[in-house]
Amino acid sequence: xxxxxxxxxxxxxxxxxxxxxxxxxxxxxxxxxxxxxxxxxxxxxxxxxxxxxxxxxxxxxxxxxxxxxxxxxxxxxxxxxxxxxxxxxxxxxxxxxxxxxxxxxxxxxxxxxxxxxxxxxxxxxxxxxxxxxxxxxxxxxxxxxxxxxxxxxxxxxxxxxxxxxxxxxxxxxxxxxxxxxxxxxxxxxxxxxxxxxxxxxxxxxxxxxxxxxxxxxxxxxxxxxxxxxxxxxxxxxxxxxxxxxxxxxxxxxxxxxxxxxxxxxxxxxxxxxxxxxxxxxxxxxxxxxxxxxxxxxxxxxxxxxxxxxxxxxxxxxxxxxxxxxxxxxxxxxxxxxxxxxxxxxxxxxxxxxxxxxxxxxxxxxxxxxxxxxxxxxxxxxxxxxxxxxxxxxxxxxxxxxxxxxxx
Amino acid sequence: xxxxxxxxxxxxxxxxxxxxxxxxxxxxxxxxxxxxxxxxxxxxxxxxxxxxxxxxxxxxxxxxxxxxxxxxxxxxxxxxxxxxxxxxxxxxxxxxxxxxxxxxxxxxxxxxxxxxxxxxxxxxxxxxxxxxxxxxxxxxxxxxxxxxxxxxxxxxxxxxxxxxxxxxxxxxxxxxxxxxxxxxxxxxxxxxxxxxxxxxxxxxxxxxxxxxxxxxxxxxxxxxxxxxxxxxxxxxxxxxxxxxxxxxxxxxxxxxxxxxxxxxxxxxxxxxxxxxxxxxxxxxxxxxxxxxxxxxxxxxxxxxxxxxxxxxxxxxxxxxxxxxxxxxxxxxxxxxxxxxxxxxxxxxxxxxxxxxxxxxxxxxxxxxxxxxxxxxxxxxxxxxxxxxxxxxxxxxxxxxxxxxxxx
Numbered sequence: 001x002x003x004x005x006x007x008x009x010x011x012x013x014x015x016x017x018x019x020x021x022x023x024x025x026x027x028x029x030x031x032x033x034x035x036x037x038x039x040x041x042x043x044x045x046x047x048x049x050x051x052x053x054x055x056x057x058x059x060x061x062x063x064x065x066x067x068x069x070x071x072x073x074x075x076x077x078x079x080x081x082x083x084x085x086x087x088x089x090x091x092x093x094x095x096x097x098x099x100x101x102x103x104x105x106x107x108x109x110x111x112x113x114x115x116x117x118x119x120x121x122x123x124x125x126x127x128x129x130x131x132x133x134x135x136x137x138x139x140x141x142x143x144x145x146x147x148x149x150x151x152x153x154x155x156x157x158x159x160x161x162x163x164x165x166x167x168x169x170x171x172x173x174x175x176x177x178x179x180x181x182x183x184x185x186x187x188x189x190x191x192x193x194x195x196x197x198x199x200x201x202x203x204x205x206x207x208x209x210x211x212x213x214x215x216x217x218x219x220x221x222x223x224x225x226x227x228x229x230x231x232x233x234x235x236x237x238x239x240x241x242x243x244x245x246x247x248x249x250x251x252x253x254x255x256x257x258x259x260x261x262x263x264x265x266x267x268x269x270x271x272x273x274x275x276x277x278x279x280x281x282x283x284x285x286x287x288x289x290x291x292x293x294x295x296x297x298x299x300x301x302x303x304x305x306x307x308x309x310x311x312x313x314x315x316x317x318x319x320x321x322x323x324x325x326x327x328x329x330x331x332x333x334x335x336x337x338x339x340x341x342x343x344x345x346x347x348x349x350x351x352x353x354x355x356x357x358x359x360x361x362x363x364x365x366x367x368x369x370x371x372x373x374x375x376x377x378x379x380x381x382x383x384x385x386x387x388x389x390x391x392x393x394x395x396x397x398x399x400x401x402x403x404x405x406x407x
Numbered sequence: 408x409x410x411x412x413x414x415x416x417x418x419x420x421x422x423x424x425x426x427x428x429x430x431x432x433x434x435x436x437x438x439x440x441x442x443x444x445x446x447x448x449x450x451x452x453x454x455x456x457x458x459x460x461x462x463x464x465x466x467x468x469x470x471x472x473x474x475x476x477x478x479x480x481x482x483x484x485x486x487x488x489x490x491x492x493x494x495x496x497x498x499x500x501x502x503x504x505x506x507x508x509x510x511x512x513x514x515x516x517x518x519x520x521x522x523x524x525x526x527x528x529x530x531x532x533x534x535x536x537x538x539x540x541x542x543x544x545x546x547x548x549x550x551x552x553x554x555x556x557x558x559x560x561x562x563x564x565x566x567x568x569x570x571x572x573x574x575x576x577x578x579x580x581x582x583x584x585x586x587x588x589x590x591x592x593x594x595x596x597x598x599x600x601x602x603x604x605x606x607x608x609x610x611x612x613x614x615x616x617x618x619x620x621x622x623x624x625x626x627x628x629x630x631x632x633x634x635x636x637x638x639x640x641x642x643x644x645x646x647x648x649x650x651x652x653x654x655x656x657x658x659x660x661x662x663x664x665x666x667x668x669x670x671x672x673x674x675x676x677x678x679x680x681x682x683x684x685x686x687x688x689x690x691x692x693x694x695x696x697x698x699x700x701x702x703x704x705x706x707x708x709x710x711x712x713x714x715x716x717x718x719x720x721x722x723x724x725x726x727x728x729x730x731x732x733x734x735x736x737x738x739x740x741x742x743x744x745x746x747x748x749x750x751x752x753x754x755x756x757x758x759x760x761x762x763x764x765x766x767x768x769x770x771x772x773x774x775x776x777x778x779x780x781x782x783x784x785x786x787x788x789x790x791x792x793x794x795x796x797x798x799x800x801x802x803x804x805x806x807x808x809x810x811x812x813x814x
Contacts (some may be wrong), residue, residue, distance in 0.1 A: 057738030057746050057762075088734050090747075090763030123731025124764045233735050310717070311809055318810025324530025327495050328640050331464030339464050340497075355464075356497030357531045396803050402718055403725025 007263055010177065013166035014148035015040060018177040018202035019244040023147045025154030028135025030083030030121070030128060035154035037135040039104070040198060041077040045114055046240035048075035049211035051218050059087035059123075059234040060097035065116040073207040075240050078116035078198065079104040079136065080155050082183070086119040086127050087233040096127045103136045118196050120157055120183060120234055148181075155183045155196055158280050158401055165270035169263040171256040172247040176203045178260075180267040182237075184225075184275030197222065197237035197271055203260055204243035205250040212252075213264055214239050221268035224300055224389040225276040225307075239264070276307075276390035277373075281397030285373045286316055288326075289388045292380040298335040299380075299387030305333035306376060307391030317393035319369040321362060323351045326376055336382055343379040414670055417584065420573035421555035422447060425584040425609035426651040430554045432561030435542025437490030437528070437535060442561035444542040446511070447605060448484040452521055453649035455482035456618035458625050459642070466494035466530075466641040467504035472523040480614040482647055485523035485605065486511040486543065487562050489590070493526040493534050494640040503534045510543045525603050527564055527590060527641055555588075562590045562603055565687050565808055572677035576670040578663040579654040583610045585667075587674040589644075591632075591682030604629065604644035604678055610667055611650035612657040619659075620671055621646050628675035631707055631796040632683040632714075646671070683714075683797035684780075688804030692780045693723055695733075696795045699787040705742040706787075706794030712740035713783060714798030724800035726776040728769060730758045733783055743789055750786040 016023050020043040028037040050069035052062050068075055079100065086093050097117060105112040119127075141147060152162035166179035182197040205213075214237065222237060250260050277285035288306040293299035306312055309329040315322040323344050330337060344352040347368045349360050368374065423430050427450040435444040457476040459469050475482050486507065493500050504524060512519040526534075548554060559569035573586035589604040612620075621644065629644060657667050684692035695713040700706035713719055716736040722729040730751050737744060751759040754775045756767050775781065 055735060055738040056740075056742075056744050057734055085731075088731060088746075088759065088762060088764065090761065092763075123729075123735060124759070126764070233731075233738060310805075314806050314809035317806065320810065322530075324492070324495060324640075327464055328462060328530060331462040331640060333463075335463075337463050339495075352495065352531070354497065355495060356499075357495065357533070394806060394809075396806050398717075399721050399724065399801060399803050399806060402721035402801075403727065 007167055007169040007259065007266065010166040010168055012145065013179060014145060014164050015151060015179050015181040015198060015200055016143060016148045017166040017179040018200045020044065020202060020242045021200045022141035022143045023151035024139055024141045025150030026135060026138055029131030030081055035150060036081055036083045037132070037139070038080045038151045038154035039077065039139045039141055040151060040200070041108065041141045042240055042242040043244070044242055045074040045076045046242035047205055047207040047210050048073060049207060049214040049239045051214055051237050053233060053235045055233050057088065057233045059085050059119060060089060060093040061086055061117045061119045062234065062236060063094065064097045064101050065118065065236060068113060068116050072113040074114055075116050075238070076110050076114040077104060077108055078118065078238060080118040080196065081132060082155055082157055083121040084119060084125055084127050085121045085123045085234045087123040089124065089126050092126055096129055099129065100132065103133050107136055107139065116238055118236060120155065120196055123233060152181045157183065159183050159278055161278050163271055163274040163278070165267050167263040167266045169259045171203065171245070171250065171259055174245050174247050176245040176247055176260065176263070177201060178203070178263040178267045180271045182271040182275055184278060195222065195235050195275055199237065199239040199264070199267055201239065201241045202243065202245035203241050203250055204245060204247045205241045209251050210239055210241050213261055217261070217265045217268050219300070221265065221272040224304065224387070225272045225391065273390050276392050279392035280401045281395040282392030283395055284316055284393045286391045286393065287373065287388060288376045288378065290378045290380065291386050292382055293385030293387065294336045294383040295385040296387050299385040300389060302330055302333045302335045302378060303387050303389035305329045306378070307389045310394055313391065313394035316369065316374055317395050319366055321346055321351065321365040321369060327352060330378055337380055338382065341381045345377040347375060414574055414576040414666065414673070417573040417575055419552065420586060421552060421571050422558060422586050422588040422605060422607055423550060423555045424573040424586040425607045427451065427609060427649045428607045429548035429550045430558035431546055431548045432557030433542060433545055436538030437488055442557060443488055443490045444539070444546070445487045445558045445561035446484060446546045446548055447558060447607070448515065448548045449647055449649040450651070451649055452481040452483045453647035454612055454614040454617050455480065456614060456621040456646045458621055458644050460640060462640050464495065464640045466492050466526060467496060467500040468493055468524045468526045469641065469643060470501065471504045471508050472525065472643060475520060475523050479520040481521055482523050482645070483517050483521040484511060484515055485525065485645060487525040487603065488539060489562055489564055490528040491526060491532055491534050492528045492530045492641045494530040496531070496533050499533055503536055506536065507539065510540050514543055514546065523645055525643060527562065527603055530640060559588045564590065566590050566685055568685050570678055570681040570685065572674050574670040574673045576666045578610065578652070578657065578666055581652050581654050583652040583654060583667065583670070584608060585610070585670040585674045587678045589678040589682055591685060602629065602642050602682055606644065606646040606671070606674055608646065608648045609650065609652040610648050610657055611652060611654050612648045616658050617646055617648050620668055624668070624672045624675050626707070628672065628679040631711065631794070632679045632798060680797050683799050686799035687808045688802040689799030690802060691723055691800045693720070693798045693800065694780065694795060695783045695785065697785045697787065698793050699789055700792030700794065701743045701790040702792040703794050706792040707796060709737055709740045709742045709785065710794050710796035712736045713785065714796045717801055720798065720801035723776065723781055724802045726773055728753055728758065728772040728776060734759060737785055744787055745789065748788045752784040754782055
């Protein structure tokens, strides 16, 4: 993606790289010490698109924000707390979510229907509204790098690093910037996108087309990662497009439509990979590319089966070139395969051909597997379908983090 | 099941409790020290039924044994090695599997088509045939408890305990015994039954009806457990019925048909629970019962989603009453639910009602969760479907075992 001529990755990449956005993050008291309240604001109401968890149990903030995305179809601000998911909190939880939206709108002096909200953290505990509301009063969005850093910190839970990216592209000979920030870590099995992701752009585009673009790229980015197979109750990705780049309105027939899609795709893919790499307890990013499947969809299904396998994940943690677990995960993926016509590469080393073992140097693969990013390639020879998925290794730290999460 | 009057659990339960079976296990050299070769023999050819992994990648021994089950429809002996799965070993693997069958038949002086074979262990390595064939020559089946113990040890891989059970029931006023032995531990996500299970009975029953009975109980026993969500390439459950109890041939219209089904069900359920409890690295058995689902199938799907969730599993390991993860797993199971009409119990403590948190004593639940078997009940109030699934906690030891499996 980085090689596309008309697009460049922005070095000082952050959520306010596009024109007309401000951000801030503070500590309000839902967590012990770390930042736990974040606000992103656009100078003007922005076109908005969103994708939400497919879990049948959905947290209160999702109802509130879906209303903004699907009914208002414009968003000017989004406020996020970490430390409490406001999920499975019943009527009180819904009331609290609406209050969070209302107080943010009042504080900013904008219409309540233009404010999105998101929450992440423990499920099943009522929100502490006193510190939350006091915190909202203190939010002063900044157009500086500092504000953006605070924002990206305040949305984290067990994440160990902040996740930012941005790309610039040319549309109508104007520079349009697309930037994104995300949190991930645990309960990551996006069937949409089990995480929080916020993407900003100064592109001029109606919500309808923005929604279509987001949906199209979600399957091959956020929906192609897994940390632990647990689909969360709270996750969403929002895109706000405030039009301040001044391009002609983007539609699929605009000559630069593909440039915009490429930038949006690159931002989403970067965030997805950063989430996978920073999965709870992870030491490594695992990428699996599948080619020759009967369809792209099946290729992604197989790739996700491999990166999601606890046995593959622990083998990668142990730097063990145990390809038997890779082929077993291909086998139980449910996709169409011919066991006698499979090639598997670990890095660039062929380890299986026609379903039979190929001798390889364990020492060389050990060196390869000690790297922070490992790649498997599975060639099926059944068709032209291709797909890639990303995951992470399964480590002692994953167990430690999740055995003691509430304590 | 134990309360059914006509059936009793056998105290000194083992695979040769039914009349006319002998067993033995030895060390032949596929593993360093432990027993790795096992043989079970019936005095006379037995009716046979089998269920096999649904993984599209299937090990060579499965082809060989399926031939016996589906074509011969009789089995007199089954030989099993541990230490090498003979999976993904191509043409050489198939040749080796047939040799293993042939040499066992010659050693016992019976028809090759009456011999089943099974392998478990590392995937993708060719079988060391020299020690295997020398081992087969040494196999002397015993009708003593000792032989049965050796057998149950020799089929293990990372299992920490042997798994035996047996029940006696009355059919035509004769005692009929059904006994079972299994190995499990890792790569357990039965979509059939990802494990090895061997069930013997002296009941008189044709293969056709035995196969139907086995299929019927598999869904609610072996297919209702999970250790790590990885469906193996090698797994099978075989039932051998040698008829030596002398009852009239069992068919679904036999007055004692249900008694036989009950005994078979009890054996399969015991083995399934033992496998779940002895999952790799596990310290606890997790049972989840779901009631009020729209169907039994959906109830089992939800129950499996809960016991399979890495976040539920780590919480149980940490003795954390984190019911939010239970309800999240219910939500992403894909089954029909109403989030506002769910009750969840941890043990007998109600923690969620109408989708809202119910205050409970963390201390009391901590004591409950420190036990070796923990039970969750999920009431959905959507219909009359019921189902139960079993799993185990996810621990540091699971990671340790699987990060270093081949080394």
